[in-house]
Amino acid sequence: MPRRAAIIATMSDPTSAPPGWYDDGRGQQRYWDGQQWTEHTAPLEPATPDGATRPYDTAALGGDQAAAAGRPAGSPYADTTPFAGLSTNGPGGTGAAPAGYPPAGPPEPQTNVLGIVGLVVAAVGFVFALIPFVQVVGFVLLPIGFVLSLIAVFLKGRKWPAITGLALSVLGGIIGAVVFAVTALGIFNQVVDSGVLDEFDDEVSQSQAPLESDEATEGEEGETDGTGAEQVLSFGETMVWTNEVTMSVSAPEPFTPSDLAAGADQGVNLVFTITIVNGSAESLQPIVLTRVSSDGVEASRILDVGAEGGQVGIPPTTAILPGESLTWREAYSVADPDSITLQTAPSFQYEDVIFTNVPR
Structure with missing residues (x-):
């Protein structure tokens, strides 16, 4: 009942709306101080499925009534104060509310789940790439982490997990290749030094037995x-x-x-x-x-x-x-x-x- 009473009071007296951020009908939010529109603006929030989620929007007053009063759709108070001479680049033009005003603006960046997955896969592959004889696991995981992180860079949300995953994948591939080369060279040198490629002489056989x-x-x-x-x-x-x-x-x-x-x-x-x-x-x-x-x-x-x-x-x-x-x-x-x-x-x-x- 309180919401209904507020809507009835608003329809009889539009200037009774409480202070807050409202759609001014020009593709943005504007702050209503309870008496008139201010110069402070902010980007529109994503549309909600329920058209009457705001207590003083067009759905509450009725689209026909708003049009008859000459107000833009979604802005029940747009005609109370002209916008002439107001600057959308004023003190609140970036979406920051003036002192004492409630905050408004776009929601916080979303978590990039794919970026986090790519980072974890790349980190595990990086560890395996440093270990001789089990590097094949790292060489399988690193490309997977690279692809996942690369895709995550172009998705919405925080970018740092995807960027870190890309860096770990590339760095792990380079270091893993170096470790593999050093290990393979060491094995080859031991085989050559042991004389296996030449002959299995008695002296070598005795040293190995x-x-x-x-x-x-x-x-x-x-x-x-x-x-x-x-x-x-x-x-x-x-x-x-x-x-x-x-x-x-x-x-x-x-x-x-x-x-x-x-x-x-x-x-x-x-x-x-x-x-x-x-x-x-x-x-x-x-x-x-x-x-x-x-x-x-x-x-x-x-x-x-x-x-x-x-x-x-x-x-x-x-x-x-x-x-x-x-x-x-x-x-x-x-x-x-x-x-x-x-x-x-x-x-x-x-x-x-x-x-x-x-x-x-």
């Missing part, structure tokens, strides 16, 4: 038969190769992924601490490709740059000088923590070794 574990060495002396068969050790034991390069893998420990982790998709998450000691007389360039299975199911590698105690899942790429060692952590999501097989080696020049907690 694994020795017994520390546990076996304590029981008896001597080397393995040199057939290159994979050695099977328990977690916590150490593999020793003939050139005095050693490698050990700790027993698995429970791992809690952070919000930035990817790959934790199985029942149990575990982390391993891996150590390589270079006891040889030459620098060792580690190229570690670890494979883990559990109860006959391939485990999922967990990549977590926000893990407590430092990032996990990223293999080392720094050369190990003679007499030096290198330690890092790798995490995996497994099906059965009591049946784990981990296969690894310091690089492609060395025979693989298997660490396990399966009883033998």
Whole structure:
């Protein structure tokens, strides 16, 4: 009833309208101070489906009555004060209300959902592009993030997520290509240096053949038969190769992924601490490709740059000088923590070794 009473009062006395922003019939809003039109204007807001949402619009007064009174449609007070001499570029011409007036103007920019999606995809692809041996994931995600961000630039809403996604996609592609080239070059140099392309001489074969574990060495002396068969050790034991390069893998420990982790998709998450000691007389360039299975199911590698105690899942790429060692952590999501097989080696020049907690 109050709205109806206001409409009846307005029809009998148009100047009784309260102060506010109204359509002046000239494609804009103009401020009514309760007595007359002011010079303050603002852009029209988007049309609403209900023509009577404003208490003093044409729908409330009746289109025929407004036309008969000589007022523009949608502007019931347009004839109360002439607009002659008023400037739409005055103090309120940009849509800002004068002191004490309620605000008016266009709504806040909308959220660009596609731009945010493109930014997230590009960010994940950027992280994967920095990691050797899993860069293929980044090279798939980066183009997708680039296309989504490019489309989002032309949509309504905030532009910064789309622009940031474009920048990350391009930068990730460049850095990923550099990392891939460096990794491939390192592998190629190792193959050449090992003499694989020339011949498999006895000296190289002996340097690549694994020795017994520390546990076996304590029981008896001597080397393995040199057939290159994979050695099977328990977690916590150490593999020793003939050139005095050693490698050990700790027993698995429970791992809690952070919000930035990817790959934790199985029942149990575990982390391993891996150590390589270079006891040889030459620098060792580690190229570690670890494979883990559990109860006959391939485990999922967990990549977590926000893990407590430092990032996990990223293999080392720094050369190990003679007499030096290198330690890092790798995490995996497994099906059965009591049946784990981990296969690894310091690089492609060395025979693989298997660490396990399966009883033998």
